Amino acid sequence: MSSFKKRIFSGAQPTGELHIGNYLGALKNWVELQTEYESFFCIVNLHAITLPQDPKVLKQKTLDLARIYLAAGIDPEVSTVFIQSDVSEHAELAWILSCVARMGELERMTQFKDKSKGSSERAGVGLFTYPVLMASDILLYQTDLVPVGQDQKQHLELSRDLAQRFNRDFGETFVVPEPYIPPVGAKIQSLQDPSKKMSKSDENANGSIFLLDDPDTIAKKLKKAVTDSGTEIKFDESRPAIHNLLTIYQLMTGKTPAECEANFEGKGYGHFKTELAEAVIEFLKPFQEKAKSYSDEELNEKLRVGAKKAKEVASQSVKDVYEKIGLI
Ligand code: AMP
Numbered sequence: 001m002s003s004f005k006k007r008i009f010s011g012a013q014p015t016g017e018l019h020i021g022n023y024l025g026a027l028k029n030w031v032e033l034q035t036e037y038e039s040f041f042c043i044v045n046l047h048a049i050t051l052p053q054d055p056k057v058l059k060q061k062t063l064d065l066a067r068i069y070l071a072a073g074i075d076p077e078v079s080t081v082f083i084q085s086d087v088s089e090h091a092e093l094a095w096i097l098s099c100v101a102r103m104g105e106l107e108r109m110t111q112f113k114d115k116s117k118g119s120s121e122r123a124g125v126g127l128f129t130y131p132v133l134m135a136s137d138i139l140l141y142q143t144d145l146v147p148v149g150q151d152q153k154q155h156l157e158l159s160r161d162l163a164q165r166f167n168r169d170f171g172e173t174f175v176v177p178e179p180y181i182p183p184v185g186a187k188i189q190s191l192q193d194p195s196k197k198m199s200k201s202d203e204n205a206n207g208s209i210f211l212l213d214d215p216d217t218i219a220k221k222l223k224k225a226v227t228d229s230g231t232e233i234k235f236d237e238s239r240p241a242i243h244n245l246l247t248i249y250q251l252m253t254g255k256t257p258a259e260c261e262a263n264f265e266g267k268g269y270g271h272f273k274t275e276l277a278e279a280v281i282e283f284l285k286p287f288q289e290k291a292k293s294y295s296d297e298e299l300n301e302k303l304r305v306g307a308k309k310a311k312e313v314a315s316q317s318v319k320d321v322y323e324k325i326g327l328i
């Protein structure tokens with residue numbers, strides 16, 4: 001029975017193009033966890049507008065992200081898939097939580113420092129309060145577990161702190177969520193600079209393999225990927241470029257680390273990159289075919305049903321919160 005299952009909630013922003021880091025760090029785990037948990041997967045378009053977006057492009061990207069969720073294996077019959085702005089409770093609870101959060105704790109968020117490029121003077125207020133909206137997303141659904149990549153860990157800690165503070169001040173209201181950060185794949189690095197994470201906002205497209213890249217582009221990007229000095233193809237933290245490529249290979253093929261190393265024993269970087277490209281292309285092929293198979297109408301209908309289901313849960317939480325704080 002679904003009501004006895006624990007809950008998971010996660011989301012991604014409909015900006016840029018999703019890359020294999022998003023897939024390996026987040027989506028892959030969502031798919032694996034979706035039957036064990038009662039699952040909510042959101043397209044966080046309200047988070048997207050914390051940076052300037054072209055309205056038409058945003059609308060299209062929102063639908064494209066739904067397409068990617070489903071192609072990755074999220075089953076809307078099993079999980080609740082919806083668009084954040086379709087459930088107005090996200091914005092409502094975010095306001096309340098912004099009255100619970102403190103300036104100091106938001107000022108410590110490293111993603112704000114990165115995205116505002118160190119200048120809070122010109123940064124949008126929404127970019128600053130972004131983690132409060134994220135806490136609202138999570139807490140609305142009484143979420144037990146939040147599967148995300150490493151870069152979201154600090155935001156998750158803030159969500160936990162806000163839940164605990166609210167519960168302390170107004171009585172038991174929210175489940176305090178736990179992060180689920182995968183042991184392997186939580187931080188896939190750029191192919192061009194293994195000291196940086198693979199990122200949608202990277203100006204150099206050669207740093208990332210996008211989920212919808214064609215086979216030629218994938219092969220070219222991997223051919224150009226930087227490597228380390230030395231020749232051995234082994235998992236060695238002190239050689240971050242090869243470590244990153246091997247991690248991608250491991251997750252795409254499902255082989256153990258020892259099998260991966262054995263596979264490339266005595267082989268050179270050229271051979272390794274060719275075989276890695278084949279593995280990535282092979283892996284993405286069925287995904288890309290599936291992504292093409294959904295019509296806009298079909299996606300819109302599934303998202304409408306998802307929003308209705310999400311709203312049933314979210315509205316209960318908001319009602320409870322309003323009562324607790326004296327609004328109703
Ligand atoms: P975003 O699309 O930026 O909202 O990210 C969606 C999910 O992908 C989040 O859970 C991120 O933590 C995860 N993610 C983003 N970049 C990476 C990366 N380079 N490696 C692993 N996970 C990532």
Ligand code: TRP
Pocket residue numbers: 009010011012013044047133134137138146147148152155
């Ligand atoms: N901030 C997350 C990111 O950029 C996206 C996100 C918004 C999210 N709300 C969430 C992730 C709630 C997990 C749970 O990746």
